Amino acid sequence: MTMRILHIDASPRASRSRSRVVAEAFLAGLPDDVQVTLWDVWQMDLPSLGGDMIEGRYELLFGRPVDDAVADEWQAVAKIAADFLAHDAFVISTPMWNFGVPYRLKHFVDVVTQPGMTFRNDAVGNVEGLAAGKRALVIGASAMPIGHDPSLDALDHQYAYLAAWLGFIGVDEIERIQVAPTFGPEDAVAETMAQSCEGAAALARRWALD
Ligand SMILES: Cc1cc2nc3c(=O)[nH]c(=O)nc-3n(C[C@H](O)[C@H](O)[C@H](O)COP(=O)(O)O)c2cc1C
Numbered sequence: 471m472t473m474r475i476l477h478i479d480a481s482p483r484a485s486r487s488r489s490r491v492v493a494e495a496f497l498a499g500l501p502d503d504v505q506v507t508l509w510d511v512w513q514m515d516l517p518s519l520g521g522d523m524i525e526g527r528y529e530l531l532f533g534r535p536v537d538d539a540v541a542d543e544w545q546a547v548a549k550i551a552a553d554f555l556a557h558d559a560f561v562i563s564t565p566m567w568n569f570g571v572p573y574r575l576k577h578f579v580d581v582v583t584q585p586g587m588t589f590r591n592d593a594v595g596n597v598e599g600l601a602a603g604k605r606a607l608v609i610g611a612s613a614m615p616i617g618h619d620p621s622l623d624a625l626d627h628q629y630a631y632l633a634a635w636l637g638f639i640g641v642d643e644i645e646r647i648q649v650a651p652t653f654g655p656e657d658a659v660a661e662t663m664a665q666s667c668e669g670a671a672a673l674a675r676r677w678a679l680d
Pocket of ligand 1: 481482483486487488489490564565566567568569570611612613614615616650
């Protein structure tokens, strides 16, 4: 069956993005029949999760009526979550921003991570992720050599956060390419990009065989 991959891109730098270049090297190495959909979180219409929406969610969960506008927004959330789960694998390319991910990617995660949509829990608190059986690749870019220097691991809230989130929604196979460092002498950055793109192409060959 054709593999459907969702590429979630979180860099606002479009074609100059380091993380996106490496994601494209990965996607280019996949067989032609793989279907790739790009979601650029900076272009997506993501419902705002303000007070009315959060209160409305609890009302809806308890089967109580809510304003039409709130009901419509929750329909939009449910559609994004369902479209997200309609893929077999996720490729997330993201810069590191202040040790974590850009706020638009956090917004996306907050939108799709809803009980009954991407996970469910029972009365005693057991959680079942609804993305079980899917795989993910996280391509994170950072100016600092995060992921390549253990003394910096404590600063990494980028991969650590995304791996925790993906695990929570049930993704059981998570792989990582850390594009780092992307700041410094020109030849060092060129080396980062060459190694990352090479790693991405090798990983694509592995995914093609699985
Ligand atoms: C707002 C902002 C915050 C950043 N914070 C960090 C950081 O905490 N650690 C780091 O190593 N790099 C940081 N960077 C640098 C980027 O992660 C780095 O330039 C990366 O290569 C950008 O990826 P991109 O080209 O895919 O957007 C920051 C950049 C910006 C614009």
